[in-house]
Amino acid sequence: MNDTDPVEEASRDGRDLYDVATWEPRTVLDRIAVALHGALSGGARLGVVLLAALVFLVQVGGVVWLASQRPTLGIVALLSALPAFVLVAFVWKQDIVDKEPWDTLAITFVLSVLFASFAATINTLLGSTFQSIPLIGMALFFFLVVAPVEETVKWLAVRLHAFRRPEFDSVIDGAVYGAVAGLGFATIENAIYITDLIQSEGGLAASTQGQLGGITASRAIAGPGHVLYSAIAGYYLGLAKFTPDRAGPIVAKGLIVAALFHATYNFTVGPGSNALATAFPLSGFGGVFVYVIGFQSIVGYYLYRKLRRYRDAYEEHDAGRRRVDLSPELTEFDP
Numbered sequence: 001m002n003d004t005d006p007v008e009e010a011s012r013d014g015r016d017l018y019d020v021a022t023w024e025p026r027t028v029l030d031r032i033a034v035a036l037h038g039a040l041s042g043g044a045r046l047g048v049v050l051l052a053a054l055v056f057l058v059q060v061g062g063v064v065w066l067a068s069q070r071p072t073l074g075i076v077a078l079l080s081a082l083p084a085f086v087l088v089a090f091v092w093k094q095d096i097v098d099k100e101p102w103d104t105l106a107i108t109f110v111l112s113v114l115f116a117s118f119a120a121t122i123n124t125l126l127g128s129t130f131q132s133i134p135l136i137g138m139a140l141f142f143f144l145v146v147a148p149v150e151e152t153v154k155w156l157a158v159r160l161h162a163f164r165r166p167e168f169d170s171v172i173d174g175a176v177y178g179a180v181a182g183l184g185f186a187t188i189e190n191a192i193y194i195t196d197l198i199q200s201e202g203g204l205a206a207s208t209q210g211q212l213g214g215i216t217a218s219r220a221i222a223g224p225g226h227v228l229y230s231a232i233a234g235y236y237l238g239l240a241k242f243t244p245d246r247a248g249p250i251v252a253k254g255l256i257v258a259a260l261f262h263a264t265y266n267f268t269v270g271p272g273s274n275a276l277a278t279a280f281p282l283s284g285f286g287g288v289f290v291y292v293i294g295f296q297s298i299v300g301y302y303l304y305r306k307l308r309r310y311r312d313a314y315e316e317h318d319a320g321r322r323r324v325d326l327s328p329e330l331t332e333f334d335p
Contacts, residue, residue, distance in 0.1 A: 049114065052117060078187075080220045081186055081190055081219075083220050083224050084183050084227050085183060087224045087227045088180055091179040091231050092179070094176075094307040094308075096310075096311045096314050096315075098167070100168075101167055104162050104165055104177075105162075105180050107161050108158055108161065108180045109180050111157035112153075112157035112180070112184030116150075116184070116189060118153050122149050123149065127141065127145075138267070142266040142267045143263040146262075147258075147266065148259045148263075150185065150226075151229055152255060153185070154181040154184075155178070155230065155251075155258075157184065171242055171310060172235070174238025175232075175234050175235040177234050178237065179230065181234070182231060183227055186227065187223075189226070194219060217289075222292065224296055225292075228300055229261055230258060231303055232306070233254040233255050235254065235306055236255075240254075265296075269292060274287060
């Protein structure tokens with residue numbers, strides 16, 4: 001597809017084609033239009049964030065407040081997110097181009113925490129409907145609701161801010177920001193899950209060290225999945241940014257792949273871990289641990305292959321050197 005109008009393409013005499021086939025802000029009205037568009041688009045993004053914050057306070061604000069008031073509960077939640085954090089650090093390390101600035105990473109994390117409330121609300125509203133469907137209800141719920149919704153809100157956390165920033169300047173950056181969004185989602189999900197479970201079992205005072213350790217471990221092995229899935233969707237978002245004529249299908253592919261991995265995990269972790277515990281001398285948690293690590297290793301290898309291919313291509317084409325050569329700021333100093 002040619003992104004140049006035929007009149008502009010055919011013009012060879014330097015003729016002014018403003019408001020004919022080209023456009024740039026020249027008049028007062030033009031500048032008003034630019035300002036209005038910026039205000040509306042910025043207002044829309046701000047509206048989404050404010051709505052997410054409101055839903056977050058209503059949906060999970062009490063849980064977060066409770067965790068903040070009880071240091072042990074907060075420590076358990078943070079420890080449960082540690083493996084996910086380590087995985088994010090690994091993905092971040094794979095960025096061979098430029099390391100992303102901490103402020104943009106932090107905003108992505110916070111947005112993912114807030115947007116998790118959207119997923120929690122939708123899952124709660126639709127859960128009972130799908131659970132009432134015999135035999136295939138839970139499969140449909142995982143594949144049509146839980147995984148697509150959760151991957152979309154994590155993707156939105158990247159798309160709303162980091163994607164628009166100049167530091168998002170390579171395909172692989174999408175994987176980094178996607179991984180951070182997954183960490184934010186996993187952190188708040190773990191906090192909610194741990195708090196609810198402890199409260200249902202009689203409160204923090206009634207929980208033994210062994211129970212707290214078990215809760216921490218169970219959430220710790222689940223969290224990295226969110227990082228992996230959203231890093232995959234983020235990678236495709238990065239690919240879409242630099243392939244604008246095919247951006248829509250590329251984004252859709254990334255979300256589909258991430259959601260399929262996510263839903264397959266949700267649907268198979270129960271029967272798969274039970275089968276392992278039955279076939280081998282494993283405890284219930286042992287079966288879960290082996291299954292989750294095995295499944296995540298497969299997804300992790302899929303992601304690693306993509307990151308590795310990008311790094312190899314970057315080095316093969318000497319992209320770092322070419323990037324310096326093409327920089328107008330650096331070219332004059334380049335020997």
